[in-house]
Amino acid sequence: MASISGICSSSPTLKNQNHSTPKRRRTLLPSFPSRPKPFPPRSLAREAPAQLSAKTKPHDAGLEKDPRVLWHRYVEWLYQHKELGLYLDVSRVGFTDEFIREMEPRFLAALRAMEDLEKGAIANPDEGRMVGHYWLRDSSRAPTAFLKRQIDNTLDAICSFANDVVSGKIKPPSSPEGRFTQILSVGIGGSALGPQFVAEALAPDNPPLKIRFIDNTDPAGIDHQIAQLGPELASTLVIVISKSGGTPETRNGLLEVQKAFREAGLNFPKQGVAITQENSLLDNTARIEGWLARFPMFDWVGGRTSEMSAVGLLPAALQSIDIREMLAGAALMDEANRSTVIRNNPAALLALCWYWATDGVGSKDMVILPYKDSLLLFSRYLQQLVMESLGKEFDLDGNRVNQGISVYGNKGSTDQHAYIQQLREGVHNFFVTFIEVLRDRPPGHDWELEPGVTCGDYLFGMLQGTRSALYANNRESLTVTVQEVNPRSVGALIALYERAVGIYASMVNINAYHQPGVEAGKKAAGEVLALQKRVLAVLNEASCTESVEPLTLEEIADRCHAPEDIEMIYKIIAHMAANDRALIAEGNCGSPRSIKVFLGECNLDELYA
Numbered sequence: 202m203a204s205i206s207g208i209c210s211s212s213p214t215l216k217n218q219n220h221s222t223p224k225r226r227r228t229l230l231p232s233f234p235s236r237p238k239p240f241p242p243r244s245l246a247r248e249a250p251a252q253l254s255a256k257t258k259p260h261d262a263g264l265e266k267d268p269r270v271l272w273h274r275y276v277e278w279l280y281q282h283k284e285l286g287l288y289l290d291v292s293r294v295g296f297t298d299e300f301i302r303e304m305e306p307r308f309l310a311a312l313r314a315m316e317d318l319e320k321g322a323i324a325n326p327d328e329g330r331m332v333g334h335y336w337l338r339d340s341s342r343a344p345t346a347f348l349k350r351q352i353d354n355t356l357d358a359i360c361s362f363a364n365d366v367v368s369g370k371i372k373p374p375s376s377p378e379g380r381f382t383q384i385l386s387v388g389i390g391g392s393a394l395g396p397q398f399v400a401e402a403l404a405p406d407n408p409p410l411k412i413r414f415i416d417n418t419d420p421a422g423i424d425h426q427i428a429q430l431g432p433e434l435a436s437t438l439v440i441v442i443s444k445s446g447g448t449p450e451t452r453n454g455l456l457e458v459q460k461a462f463r464e465a466g467l468n469f470p471k472q473g474v475a476i477t478q479e480n481s482l483l484d485n486t487a488r489i490e491g492w493l494a495r496f497p498m499f500d501w502v503g504g505r506t507s508e509m510s511a512v513g514l515l516p517a518a519l520q521s522i523d524i525r526e527m528l529a530g531a532a533l534m535d536e537a538n539r540s541t542v543i544r545n546n547p548a549a550l551l552a553l554c555w556y557w558a559t560d561g562v563g564s565k566d567m568v569i570l571p572y573k574d575s576l577l578l579f580s581r582y583l584q585q586l587v588m589e590s591l592g593k594e595f596d597l598d599g600n601r602v603n604q605g606i607s608v609y610g611n612k613g614s615t616d617q618h619a620y621i622q623q624l625r626e627g628v629h630n631f632f633v634t635f636i637e638v639l640r641d642r643p644p645g646h647d648w649e650l651e652p653g654v655t656c657g658d659y660l661f662g663m664l665q666g667t668r669s670a671l672y673a674n675n676r677e678s679l680t681v682t683v684q685e686v687n688p689r690s691v692g693a694l695i696a697l698y699e700r701a702v703g704i705y706a707s708m709v710n711i712n713a714y715h716q717p718g719v720e721a722g723k724k725a726a727g728e729v730l731a732l733q734k735r736v737l738a739v740l741n742e743a744s745c746t747e748s749v750e751p752l753t754l755e756e757i758a759d760r761c762h763a764p765e766d767i768e769m770i771y772k773i774i775a776h777m778a779a780n781d782r783a784l785i786a787e788g789n790c791g792s793p794r795s796i797k798v799f800l801g802e803c804n805l806d807e808l809y810a
C-alpha cells in the first residue's frame with residue numbers, strides 16, 4: 202500500500218536563490234518613480250489611454266534574421282533559474298530596448314502593486330478582497346498570524362487525511378476492495394481545471410486512487426462517469442469542490458451523484474468530502490449531513506488561482522503526488538518573480554512579451570504549445586487563468602477597454618498535424634509559447650529507434666523546427682524550458698503564469714481578480730429556467746382544461762406574459778419535446794401527457810401558426 206508519508210514529510214523550505222544569468226551588463230534601476238497620475242474617476246473617464254507599444258512598435262516589421270545576432274540576443278536575454286532548472290527564452294520576440302525602457306515605469310509600478318498585494322492590500326477592489334494565493338506556498342508572508350495558522354493547519358489536515366485514505370486507515374463503509382480506489386471530483390472552472398491539469402501532468406501510472414471528473418451539468422456526461430465507476434462507486438471518494446458553494450453545475454453534479462449512491466444502496470456522507478468556503482451552502486450541507494471531511498477555501502483565493510489550496514492539493518495528495526514539492530517549486534518561482542530587475546524576473550519578462558506581442562490590447566492570441574503529452578491540459582488551465590483574469594470590459598478607472606488575451610493550444614508535435622499549418626503561413630494573429638521538457642524518459646529507459654536517434658530526438662527536433670520555421674516567417678515565440686515534468690516544475694509553471702497575469706493586469710490597469718461577466722451569465726441562465734417554469738405552468742394548465750388543439754407559440758408567450766421572449770419559449774419547448782418531457786397532470790387531468798402529445802404530435806415548426 203503506497204504511503205504518502207514522503208509526500209508530506211519535509212516542510213517547504215525556501216532556499217537562497219541562486220538563479221544565475223549569463224554574464225552581462227547589469228543596469229541598476231533607479232528607485233521607484235512616483236505612481237502615474239490617476240485617471241479621472243470612473244464616471245468621467247471614457248477614452249482609455251493608448252497602449253505604449255502601439256506607438257513604438259513597427260507594425261509587422263521583419264524580425265532580426267542574422268543567426269549571430271540572434272545567438273547574442275538569445276544569450277543576452279536568456280533567463281535561467283538554476284535551482285529549478287527552468288529557463289525562459291524571449292529572444293524570438295522582437296521587442297526593442299526602447300520598448301523596455303518605455304515600459305519600465307509600468308513594470309516597476311506593477312511590482313510595487315504586487316508587493317502591496319502580498320502584504321495584504323485589497324488588490325481585488327471590485328469585490329473588496331485581498332489576494333492571497335502566494336501565501337499558500339509561503340505562509341510566513343500571510344499578513345496575520347491567524348491567516349498563517351489557517352494555511353498551515355489546512356495543509357497539515359490535507360496531508361493527514363490523504364495519508365489515512367491511501368494507507369486504508371480511512372475506508373469506505375462497504376467496498377469489496379476494503380479501501381478507497383477512486384476519486385470522483387465534482388467541480389467546475391477553477392474547481393476542476395487545476396486538478397485536471399495536475400492529474401494529467403503528475404499522476405503516476407498506478408495511483409493509489411484514480412481520479413475522474415464531473416465538471417459540467419451535462420446529464421450524459423455525468424451518467425458516463427458514474428457508469429465507468431460501476432461497482433467501484435462503493436470504493437469512490439467523492440470530492441465536491443466549490444468556493445462559493447452554490448455554483449449550479451456543481452450542485453447538480455452532487456445531486457446526480459447522491460442519486461446514484463441511493464440507487465446503489467450506498468451511504469453518500471460516508472464517502473463525501475467538501476472543499477468550500479466555511480458556512481457556504483455546500484459547507485453547511487456537508488456539516489449537517491455528516492460528510493467524511495470538509496476542507497476550507499478562503500475568500501482571498503480565487504478559483505483560477507486555487508491549485509495550491511485544498512482544491513488542488515487534496516486531489517493531488519490522494520494520487521500520491523508530492524504536494525510539498527509542488528508548493529516548493531511555486532515558492533521558488535515566487536521568490537524569483539519579486540526581483541526588481543526585469544531581466545531577472547521571469548514573470549515580468551513574460552508579461553512584457555505579452556504586451557509587446559499583443560500591443561497591450563490583446564491584438565494577438567497566445568498559443569500554448571507544450572511538446573510533452575503530460576502537459577496537454579496546460580493550455581486549458583491557462584485559458585481560465587489568463588482569460589478570466591484579463592478579459593475585462595472596464596479598467597480600474599472606469600474606462601471601457603475590453604481587455605484580454607485569447608489562449609489556445611494542445612500539444613506538440615501533435616498540433617503540427619492540425620492547426621500549425623495556419624500558424625506557419627496563414628493569418629498572423631498569434632504568438633506561440635513553447636513549453637520544452639528536456640528529459641524525454643526516466644533515466645535508463647531510452648531506446649534508439651534508429652542508430653543514434655530516439656523518439657525524444659524527433660520531438661525535440663519538431664519543436665525546434667517549428668520554432669525556426671515560424672520565426673523565419675516573422676512569427677514570434679517564447680520558450681519555457683524545464684528539465685522534466687515533476688511536482689516542483691509544475692508548481693513553478695503555475696506560479697510563473699499566476700504572477701505574469703498579475704503583472705500584466707497591472708500594466709494594463711485592470712483588476713485581474715474578479716469575474717463580473719460570469720456572474721451575468723449565471724443570472725441569465727437563471728432567467729431562462731424561470732421562464733421555463735412559466736411555460737410548463739401554462740402548458741400544464743392548458744392540458745387540463747382544453748382539447749388537444751395545439752396552442753400557438755403566440756398564445757403560449759402571451760399566457761406567460763412574455764411575448765418578447767417568443768424565441769426563447771420556442772427553444773424551451775423544443776428542448777423539452779426532444780427529451781419527451783411530460784406535462785405533470787394536475788387535478789382531474791388523468792395521466793401525465795408528453796409535451797409532444799399535448800402539442801398534437803406536431804413538429805415544432807407547426808408551433809408557429
Ligand SMILES: O=P(O)(O)OC[C@H]1O[C@](O)(CO)[C@@H](O)[C@@H]1O
Nearest residue numbers: 390391392443444445448504719
Ligand atoms: O468554485 P466555485 O465557486 O464553484 O466557482 C467555480 C468557477 O466559477 C467561477 O466563479 C466563474 O467562472 C470561476 O472563477 C470559478 O473557478
